[in-house]
Amino acid sequence: xxxxxxxxxxxxxxxxxxxxxxxxxxxxxxxxxxxxxxxxxxxxxxxxxxxxxxxxxxxxxxxxxxxxxxxxxxxxxxxxxxxxxxxxxxxxxxxxxxxxxxxxxxxxxxxxxxxxxxxxxxxxxxxxxxxxxxxxxxxxxxxxxxxxxxxxxxxxxxxxxxxxxxxxxxxxxxxxxxxxxxxxxxxxxxxxxxxxxxxxxxxxxxxxxxxxxxxxxxxxxxxxxxxxxxxxxxxxxxxxxxxxxxxxxxxxxxxxxxxxxxxxxxxxxxxxxxxxxxxxxxxxxxxxxxxxxxxx
Numbered sequence: 001x002x003x004x005x006x007x008x009x010x011x012x013x014x015x016x017x018x019x020x021x022x023x024x025x026x027x028x029x030x031x032x033x034x035x036x037x038x039x040x041x042x043x044x045x046x047x048x049x050x051x052x053x054x055x056x057x058x059x060x061x062x063x064x065x066x067x068x069x070x071x072x073x074x075x076x077x078x079x080x081x082x083x084x085x086x087x088x089x090x091x092x093x094x095x096x097x098x099x100x101x102x103x104x105x106x107x108x109x110x111x112x113x114x115x116x117x118x119x120x121x122x123x124x125x126x127x128x129x130x131x132x133x134x135x136x137x138x139x140x141x142x143x144x145x146x147x148x149x150x151x152x153x154x155x156x157x158x159x160x161x162x163x164x165x166x167x168x169x170x171x172x173x174x175x176x177x178x179x180x181x182x183x184x185x186x187x188x189x190x191x192x193x194x195x196x197x198x199x200x201x202x203x204x205x206x207x208x209x210x211x212x213x214x215x216x217x218x219x220x221x222x223x224x225x226x227x228x229x230x231x232x233x234x235x236x237x238x239x240x241x242x243x244x245x246x247x248x249x250x251x252x253x254x255x256x257x258x259x260x261x262x263x264x265x266x267x268x269x270x271x272x273x274x275x276x277x278x279x280x281x282x283x284x285x286x287x288x289x290x291x292x293x294x295x296x
Contacts, residue, residue: 001226001264002233003257004029004064006197007038009209009238009249015039015052022061025253029062031105031197031235034095035069042068042091049098056100063101064195064233065141065169068092071109073122073147073157089129089140097136103194104133104140105169108154110147118147123160133165141169141194144185149174151185158192167194171237172222177204182218186225195233196222198260208243212236212256223263228270234260 005027007018022030032040040052056063070089076082092104110118126140133140144154154168168189175185186193200215201207212219223234236256238249264270 001223001269002028002062002064003260004031004062004233004235005249005253005256006031006067006235006237007033007040008067008242009236009240011241012038015055019055019059019061021250021253023059025250026257027061027253029064029233029235030056031065031067031237032063032099032101033241034066034092040066040095040099042088042095044095046098049095053099063099064235065103065105066092066096066099066101067105070106072106072125072142073108073110073113073118075111075113075118075121085125086128089125090132093129093133093136093138093140096138102137102139103169104138105143106140107143107145108148108157113147115147119157119160122157126157126161126166127163130161130163130165134163139165139167139194141167143169143197144171144174144178146174150178150180151175151188152180153178155188155190155192167192169194169197171197171199172217172219173197173199173201173207176217182221182225186227193232195235196226197235197237198222199237199239207239209238209240209246211247211252211259213259219259220263220266223260223269224267226267228268234264236260 007013007030010018018030034041036043070085070092076085096104108122129140142154142158144151148154148157151170158166158168170185170189170193198212198219200210200212200217202210202215240246240249
């Protein structure tokens, strides 16, 4: 099991500072929020992408994921909107590949649409982008969020896609808000699970982010549900961008990592979270042609 944090918690922070923060606080990776208001987004040119990748690689810090905002279950008003969504998905995959990231996060975004229509659209769109993801060695992950906040809801979509380069991202807040236990979420996502976003809040009504362990989310149960083999990422998604009144994340990062390590050890996962091993994936930015991602 490896630890990362999302740049959603340090909005607008320059890449060099993000890298230094990860190293100083002992995190093995950083999930990069891909949005125009951030330093990293699909509009970056090839030279800028190479520079970002080089900074992380030189520091020995991985970029496990690019967190995009494409909504695959949303209703598109016309063919132009549908084409724009397809382009957005493709650009996120290309950005992730250029940065050496294994995953791309997307949202459901089905809103109040009839579930069968929203899910049919999501399946169709994810099927369409899957070949590009496979070609570039990237896995597109549907987050448990908004219209499909539980593992069961997300699993209906990714199981219907049934492609090794499409999976699910487990946001523990949303599955909890949906009334699903960690054990149930882990079981239903099964082989589709990519990685896990952890966080903490005071209650279902008070969602201002808190330090890990200071709130009510069942983080110990989440870590235990992953099993002693682990094998993936625990990424702290601290939503400072949406809650500016929350405490600054940099001062909380060391304690947050230590809390996750204690939970991991208590779950029988060994004495410490392992550092990322060098790999061809990080050096080249893509897996061998036709090689699917393995494990969560």
